[in-house]
Amino acid sequence: MNALRRPTYFILAALLEGPLHGYGIIKRVEDLADGELRLRAGTLYAALDRLADQGLVIADHEEVVSGRLRRYYRLTPEGGATLAAEATQLRQAADVVLCAGRPATVPAGTA
Amino acid sequence: MTVSERVYRVALGVYPAGYRATREDEILATLAEGQGERVLPRAGELAALVRAGLAERNRTDLIEGGRWWWRGLGSLAVPLTCVNAAVALAGLWVAWSLPAGPGPWWPVFAALAVALAIASAARLTAVSTVLGVANLAMAGLDALTMLQNSGTSPHLRMLEHYPSAGEQVGMSTARFGEGPAFPDPSASVPSNPSELVPFTVVLALACVGAMLSRRAGLGARARVVRAGLTLAIAASLAGIALADQDGRFAFLLVPALAIAAFGLIAGLFYARAAVVAVAILVGSAPSVFWYLSSSLRVEQLGGGLTSATRDVMPGLIAVGCMVAAAGLAAAFARRTARTERESLSR
Numbered sequence: 001m002n003a004l005r006r007p008t009y010f011i012l013a014a015l016l017e018g019p020l021h022g023y024g025i026i027k028r029v030e031d032l033a034d035g036e037l038r039l040r041a042g043t044l045y046a047a048l049d050r051l052a053d054q055g056l057v058i059a060d061h062e063e064v065v066s067g068r069l070r071r072y073y074r075l076t077p078e079g080g081a082t083l084a085a086e087a088t089q090l091r092q093a094a095d096v097v098l099c100a101g102r103p104a105t106v107p108a109g110t111a
Numbered sequence: 112m113t114v115s116e117r118v119y120r121v122a123l124g125v126y127p128a129g130y131r132a133t134r135e136d137e138i139l140a141t142l143a144e145g146q147g148e149r150v151l152p153r154a155g156e157l158a159a160l161v162r163a164g165l166a167e168r169n170r171t172d173l174i175e176g177g178r179w180w181w182r183g184l185g186s187l188a189v190p191l192t193c194v195n196a197a198v199a200l201a202g203l204w205v206a207w208s209l210p211a212g213p214g215p216w217w218p219v220f221a222a223l224a225v226a227l228a229i230a231s232a233a234r235l236t237a238v239s240t241v242l243g244v245a246n247l248a249m250a251g252l253d254a255l256t257m258l259q260n261s262g263t264s265p266h267l268r269m270l271e272h273y274p275s276a277g278e279q280v281g282m283s284t285a286r287f288g289e290g291p292a293f294p295d296p297s298a299s300v301p302s303n304p305s306e307l308v309p310f311t312v313v314l315a316l317a318c319v320g321a322m323l324s325r326r327a328g329l330g331a332r333a334r335v336v337r338a339g340l341t342l343a344i345a346a347s348l349a350g351i352a353l354a355d356q357d358g359r360f361a362f363l364l365v366p367a368l369a370i371a372a373f374g375l376i377a378g379l380f381y382a383r384a385a386v387v388a389v390a391i392l393v394g395s396a397p398s399v400f401w402y403l404s405s406s407l408r409v410e411q412l413g414g415g416l417t418s419a420t421r422d423v424m425p426g427l428i429a430v431g432c433m434v435a436a437a438g439l440a441a442a443f444a445r446r447t448a449r450t451e452r453e454s455l456s457r
Contacts, residue, residue: 022141040159041141045134046166050454068140 004086010037011047012056012075012083019060019072022048048073056082115152116143122157125164127171165381166451172383173451180444183386371436378443382451385444392437399433400426 004012007029014020014028025048026039039047051057056079060072075083112120119142123135142156172179374388404426 022137023144026141026145040156041138041145042156042159042161042163044141045138046163049167053455068143069136070140071137 004082007037007039007043008047008051009083009086011039011044011051012079015057015073015075015079016083019074021063021070021072025073051079055079113143113146114150115146118152118157119160122152122160123164125161126167129171130167162380165377165384169381169383169447169451170455173448173455179382179448180386183383183444184390371433371440374440375436375443378440378447380447382444382448385440385447388440389437389444392433392440396430396433400430403429 010029010032011025013032014025020028022041022044026041026044029037029039048057052059052073055076057073058076060074062072063070116139119139120135123131123138126134138160145156146153169179172182371388371392374385374392378385378388400423404423
């Protein structure tokens with residue numbers, strides 16, 4: 001499986017705690033990424049479509065709030081497994097740098 | 112409905128109709144929540160909608176099967192209807208203005224193209240496509256004629272005032288000063304490129320409007336709107352042609368550049384759009400070459416002699432750029448289609 005792209009990773013992560021609707025996902029992703037990732041609606045729904053096609057996300061239920069349609073999405077078991085596998089890989093990759101025996105240094109005066 | 116919602120709804124017109132039927136209300140609700148108290152729509156959201164809409168069209172094309180580039184060629188019908196109408200209207204103007212007329216074809220195209228635009232009948236757009244290709248091919252033949260025997264093409268009357276290259280050397284400056292035998296070659300070229308900006312804007316808006324007028328909800332009015340927009344495009348383009356008194360060529364240049372830019376950008380997300388751009392760029396390259404090569408470079412040789420040579424470099428450079436842009440758009444289209452296919456087959 002290819003590595004997930006950053007927005008995709010955070011969308012899946014946003015759904016870890018339960019179903020969310022479109023704007024809920026956008027806000028949650030923004031919080032998780034410390035405000036550094038703000039999803040546009042067009043980008044979000046394109047990603048949700050792909051994730052649904054891959055069976056990683058599924059529409060859960062719908063609500064009408066103030067006359068507007070809210071469709072909630074949740075992780076499928078496969079989506080949860082994919083996210084966990086990705087997180088493990090990221091941790092391993094991070095450990096290569098952060099938990100090495102000694103910090104990587106550039107030898108001075110190399111020719 | 113707020114201003115921003117109206118604008119977002121128009122931008123959502125880029126998505127395929129089937130997608131909008133199931134998703135439009137939900138996406139609008141998400142946009143409305145993110146909008147807060149803000150009145151005007153966010154440019155970033157609009158750009159993301161257009162980009163995702165084009166990508167969704169690409170996806171739908173590939174899911175439906177068939178050859179995507181063949182569908183792209185089918186999509187040529189709408190722009191070619193506009194080109195037909197414009198060329199034809201310009202041709203009519205030239206026919207009325209010049210004693211000999213521009214040849215018998217343009218009034219015929221005019222009648223057909225305008226009729227098709229008004230009818231907007233889907234089945235007849237195939238006829239329009241064939242006529243459009245014929246127009247572009249004839250322009251290409253004209254360009255070849257110019258290369259073989261400069262100045263004898265029946266469609267570029269002004270060039271006939273020029274002596275052939277061999278006769279120009281040895282012409283006296285006194286003769287040069289007489290005027291009519293040797294008119295200002297720059298007269299056919301718009302003196303300031305910015306003059307074409309309003310027409311380009313009108314063209315772009317009209318094209319987008321024509322596309323969006325297909326949206327469900329416009330109902331029976333859609334055909335009238337589309338026909339009106341097509342004629343507006345045609346009138347604009349004919350106006351450019353009329354302004355430079357050449358008949359046909361100035362207007363091909365600016366749309367070609369606009370289409371090149373559109374094809375390159377859209378090709379990143381939508382293979383079919385890139386096919387349209389490639390076809391028009393390649394088809395109009397000979398005409399652009401001819402148009403840009405219609406100016407003469409005049410040099411004083413001394414002793415009262417003047418040399419005038421046809422400067423083909425601008426034409427060659429422009430055509431080179433257009434072919435390069437077409438190649439790039441084609442490459443984008445292939446990559447976009449392949450990436451989407453791989454994603455669908457996973």
